[in-house]
Amino acid sequence: xxxxxxxxxxxxxxxxxxxxxxxxxxxxxxxxxxxxxxxxxxxxxxxxxxxxxxxxxxxxxxxxxxxxxxxxxxxxxxxxxxxxxxxxxxxxxxxxxxxxxxxxxxxxxxxxxxxxxxxxxxxxxxxxxxxxxxxxxxxxxxxxxxxxxxxxxxxxxxxxxxxxxxxxxxxxxxxxxxxxxxxxxxxxxxxxxxxxxxxxxxxxxxxxxxxxxxxxxxxxxxxxxxxxxxxxxxxxxxxxxxxxxxxxxxxxxxxxxxxxxxxxxxxxxxxxxxxxxxxxxxxxxxxxxxxxxxxxxxxxxxxxxxxxxxxxxxxxxxxxxxxxxxxxxxxxxxxxxxxxxxxxxxxxxxxxxxxxxxxxxxxxxxxxxxxxxxxxxxxxxxxxxxxxxxxxxxx
Amino acid sequence: xxxxxxxxxxxxxxxxxxxxxxxxxxxxxxxxxxxxxxxxxxxxxxxxxxxxxxxxxxxxxxxxxxxxxxxxxxxxxxxxxxxxxxxxxxxxxxxxxxxxxxxxxxxxxxxxxxxxxxxxxxxxxxxxxxxxxxxxxxxxxxxxxxxxxxxxxxxxxxxxxxxxxxxxxxxxxxxxxxxxxxxxxxxxxxxxxxxxxxxxxxxxxxxxxxxxxxxxxxxxxxxxxxxxxxxxxxxx
Numbered sequence: 050x051x052x053x054x055x056x057x058x059x060x061x062x063x064x065x066x067x068x069x070x071x072x073x074x075x076x077x078x079x080x081x082x083x084x085x086x087x088x089x090x091x092x093x094x095x096x097x098x099x100x101x102x103x104x105x106x107x108x109x110x111x112x113x114x115x116x117x118x119x120x121x122x123x124x125x126x127x128x129x130x131x132x133x134x135x136x137x138x139x140x141x142x143x144x145x146x147x148x149x150x151x152x153x154x155x156x157x158x159x160x161x162x163x164x165x166x167x168x169x170x171x172x173x174x175x176x177x178x179x180x181x182x183x184x185x186x187x188x189x190x191x192x193x194x195x196x197x198x199x200x201x202x203x204x205x206x207x208x209x210x211x212x213x214x215x216x217x218x219x220x221x222x223x224x225x226x227x228x229x230x231x232x233x234x235x236x237x238x239x240x241x242x243x244x245x246x247x248x249x250x251x252x253x254x255x256x257x258x259x260x261x262x263x264x265x266x267x268x269x270x271x272x273x274x275x276x277x278x279x280x281x282x283x284x285x286x287x288x289x290x291x292x293x294x295x296x297x298x299x300x301x302x303x304x305x306x307x308x309x310x311x312x313x314x315x316x317x318x319x320x321x322x323x324x325x326x327x328x329x330x331x332x333x334x335x336x337x338x339x340x341x342x343x344x345x346x347x348x349x350x351x352x353x354x355x356x357x358x359x360x361x362x363x364x365x366x367x368x369x370x371x372x373x374x375x376x377x378x379x380x381x382x383x384x385x386x387x388x389x390x391x392x393x394x395x396x397x398x399x400x401x402x403x404x405x406x407x408x409x410x411x412x413x414x415x416x417x418x419x420x421x422x423x424x425x426x427x428x429x430x431x432x433x434x435x436x437x438x439x440x441x442x443x444x
Numbered sequence: 445x446x447x448x449x450x451x452x453x454x455x456x457x458x459x460x461x462x463x464x465x466x467x468x469x470x471x472x473x474x475x476x477x478x479x480x481x482x483x484x485x486x487x488x489x490x491x492x493x494x495x496x497x498x499x500x501x502x503x504x505x506x507x508x509x510x511x512x513x514x515x516x517x518x519x520x521x522x523x524x525x526x527x528x529x530x531x532x533x534x535x536x537x538x539x540x541x542x543x544x545x546x547x548x549x550x551x552x553x554x555x556x557x558x559x560x561x562x563x564x565x566x567x568x569x570x571x572x573x574x575x576x577x578x579x580x581x582x583x584x585x586x587x588x589x590x591x592x593x594x595x596x597x598x599x600x601x602x603x604x605x606x607x608x609x610x611x612x613x614x615x616x617x618x619x620x621x622x623x624x625x626x627x628x629x630x631x632x633x634x635x636x637x638x639x640x641x642x643x644x645x646x647x648x649x650x651x652x653x654x655x656x657x658x659x660x661x662x663x664x665x666x667x668x669x670x671x672x673x674x675x676x677x678x679x680x
Contacts, residue, residue, distance in 0.1 A: 147622070215648075
């Protein structure tokens with residue numbers, strides 16, 4: 050019997066939410082624990098945008114006054130990622146706090162080496178949440194894994210009073226209280242929520258720019274309920290973040306069959322077993338995208354995914370695989386749309402796959418931009434300036 | 445004794461075998477983890493988790509087999525998986541697509557922790573070459589820092605890595621956010637924050653987990669942390 054693929058696809062065009070099958074709303078449990086004095090809930094304060102999530106519940110995304118929970122990998126080897134997030138916020142006139150009392154979520158190590166445990170991970174998460182709450186700024190999480198892991202931690206703490214007791218005792222030794230934010234918000238949710246404001250400040254046309262999107266596993270697979278799903282994007286079948294931003298900026302988002310596959314990062318594999326990572330990233334992602342969608346750029350929204358999809362292409366070239374497409378975060382893409390400098394802000398020289406043809410297609414003279422960046426490097430070398438400042442990058 | 449033990453190979457995944465009682469003890473530790481009941485609800489054997497699993501495409505690995513072994517309490521198979529399969533998992537959690545709500549990736553996270561805590565040979569081998577990373581995360585709170593981008597460590601990432609390495613100081617100073625100027629930590633971390641992190645590692649036993657797999661690294665980290673706590677006048 051032939052499988053009626055077309056009929057099935059028609060039926061699945063739009064995700065119909067069944068109200069009978071709604072999972073529990075974590076907000077109720079978070080609030081109940083606050084009422085019982087188990088923790089303090091840091092509420093969304095000030096202007097916010099409401100966005101739709103997987104099961105239709107609204108999620109509040111605070112617009113400004115945000116505490117940036119940075120990503121170890123972004124700050125380590127893709128610094129244009131976090132710089133672009135900051136730059137876009139500055140351009141929108143929104144204040145933020147870039148803290149020095151933040152640790153990473155340490156989840157890369159947790160998922161890679163397992164040299165940690167539930168209590169340590171929860172204590173790290175809540176120490177960071179407490180640090181944010183002490184400033185009055187609301188946490189915004191830069192990394193997909195931090196975001197997913199913190200949601201896991203929230204679930205574990207809600208379910209297990211003995212874990213809460215253990216973490217509370219540890220935090221007391223640090224002089225910190227138990228704090229849980231009302232919403233755990235990923236930066237790509239902020240970009241999605243602000244996409245129309247960003248598009249309103251667009252100075253470069255992205256018409257004709259073909260994009261493929263890799264949604265990060267830890268964003269929408271780990272504790273899926275409060276990831277953003279929009280009926281107007283993929284019929285609510287896939288998460289709407291990144292795609293919604295690219296579409297708002299006028300780019301053409303093209304689909305490909307292996308969109309659900311992970312990037313191949315693997316946590317431990319990217320570090321000590323990269324043959325797997327390289328093979329998966331190129332054969333299951335980049336090559337499929339090239340063959341089926343021929344994108345000008347791959348957009349994603351997580352530290353590991355940008356790293357894997359970008360860095361894995363070099364070795365594959367030696368095997369004459371069908372690779373060769375730039376990879377960046379939608380934060381960098383949005384910054385470029387708003388006129389950001391490709392080197393001073395987006396820091397594309399830290400990336401490996403060739404991004405220059407993309408810049409040319411965007412109408413950016415990359416040779417001139419590089420010369421401008423080199424002038425700043427000269428000033429740094431000569432000791433004329435110690436660091437490049439925000440004023441310098443927009444000069 | 446389980447029937448499968450009667451016809452098993454003399455070793456397990458290339459490592460010397462251990463008595464059934466030891467395997468049962470390890471499985472009991474897995475089951476005793478507070479997360480375990482949240483991760484296992486029984487298996488339909490539908491294979492959806494395998495279909496979406498990246499590691500299943502490249503290794504002799506199956507998240508379904510992990511969920512099944514756990515559900516059937518197959519002590520021998522669980523032990524064999526702890527000595528081999530668990531380190532092949534990508535921890536992407538695509539397997540959460542399970543229609544029963546199982547979390548094979550989560551079960552594997554717990555199995556790995558038990559393997560590390562008990563110094564299993566597979567854990568020691570899997571973490572070889574990983575010392576620098578554990579050192580970095582535990583001592584600085586950030587796993588990846590720019591000074592790790594040495595071309596000899598990432599030759600397959602292309603010549604751009606050498607460019608970064610050669611120009612590291614200047615290129616870091618060319619980053620406008622003030623916190624990003626440091627090369628050792630990725631971003632600037634306050635001393636008090638490190639103290640708080642070290643207390644977490646001590647208090648939760650996370651630091652001691654390393655002892656069984658890398659005693660030298662454990663000693664170094666313990667010394668670094670105790671010294672810092674002493675400097676800051678913090679008592680454990």
